[in-house]
Amino acid sequence: MVLAKELLHNGTRLKYSVRGEGTVVVLVHGFGEDGSIWEGPANLLPDHKVIIPQLPGSGGSDLLPHTTMDSLAGALQKVIVAETGGEEKVIVLGHSMGGYVTLAFAAAYPQALLGFGLVHSSAAADSEEKIETRKNGIDFIRSNGGYAFLKTMLPSLYAPASKLEHPEWIEQQIADARRFSNEALIGYYEAMMKRPDRRDLLKTTNRPVLFLMGRHDGVVKIDDVLPQSHLPALSYIHILEQSGHMGMIEELEETSRVLNEFISFANGNRT
Numbered sequence: 001m002v003l004a005k006e007l008l009h010n011g012t013r014l015k016y017s018v019r020g021e022g023t024v025v026v027l028v029h030g031f032g033e034d035g036s037i038w039e040g041p042a043n044l045l046p047d048h049k050v051i052i053p054q055l056p057g058s059g060g061s062d063l064l065p066h067t068t069m070d071s072l073a074g075a076l077q078k079v080i081v082a083e084t085g086g087e088e089k090v091i092v093l094g095h096s097m098g099g100y101v102t103l104a105f106a107a108a109y110p111q112a113l114l115g116f117g118l119v120h121s122s123a124a125a126d127s128e129e130k131i132e133t134r135k136n137g138i139d140f141i142r143s144n145g146g147y148a149f150l151k152t153m154l155p156s157l158y159a160p161a162s163k164l165e166h167p168e169w170i171e172q173q174i175a176d177a178r179r180f181s182n183e184a185l186i187g188y189y190e191a192m193m194k195r196p197d198r199r200d201l202l203k204t205t206n207r208p209v210l211f212l213m214g215r216h217d218g219v220v221k222i223d224d225v226l227p228q229s230h231l232p233a234l235s236y237i238h239i240l241e242q243s244g245h246m247g248m249i250e251e252l253e254e255t256s257r258v259l260n261e262f263i264s265f266a267n268g269n270r271t
């Protein structure tokens with residue numbers, strides 16, 4: 001049974017869902033999407049308690065007064081504490097921007113974690129080139145609106161074969177894109193531009209870290225992430241051969257298999 005819940009965090013309404021029993025696994029969505037992106041894998045993690053937060057500004061959660069990776073991680077912490085009482089250690093897995101939030105969470109609340117994962121995500125800060133691209137994106141949103149922006153951007157998240165064989169995946173995401181305010185999308189972009197490099201955290205963490213990459217990912221490229229995957233003392237590294245940036249949709253079963261294995265690994269079953 002999936003329970004839809006909400007809480008108030010300094011006057012900000014945060015929505016999330018909870019299902020199952022077992023190790024607490026928190027699945028954090030990325031930019032231009034909401035928690036529904038994780039529905040497929042959540043249903044294939046039957047032995048765990050899965051929490052799917054809607055980040056502030058997405059999926060019906062209110063936008064925070066100031067969006068930064070740290071403030072998003074603070075909202076995530078409120079949801080986790082509401083569900084665990086702050087007693088139980090959790091595994092946080094973040095998709096893309098959700099991975100940047102996961103890293104901010106790992107920096108602020110390392111003791112809360114059993115392990116964490118970057119799903120099509122990276123610990124590096126934005127390059128100068130990426131910052132320029134984001135500035136252009138913000139100008140485009142201001143002139144044409146967030147929906148026009150996402151409609152152009154979302155297809156580039158999928159592998160060429162996914163686009164050909166499953167146009168309905170992209171159509172669904174574009175249909176959902178109407179729900180975002182321009183303010184939320186610009187807030188996320190500005191927060192991503194300002195986020196710090198977190199590779200030192202990968203070097204020093206004693207928690208297991210998952211790196212799940214897509215062979216055809218044009219947003220967070222394998223060549224940039226693979227060198228990071230060697231930084232933690234304990235890494236679980238996997239490349240999804242058929243995926244672009246959206247493995248939880250493009251290779252649902254393989255993604256879920258890897259998540260289940262990582263959860264087991266983080267629980268200490270490292271056979």
Ligand code: MLT
Nearest residue numbers: 030031095096097098219
């Ligand atoms: C995302 O999918 O969350 C974003 O595309 C990540 C990014 O732009 O860095």
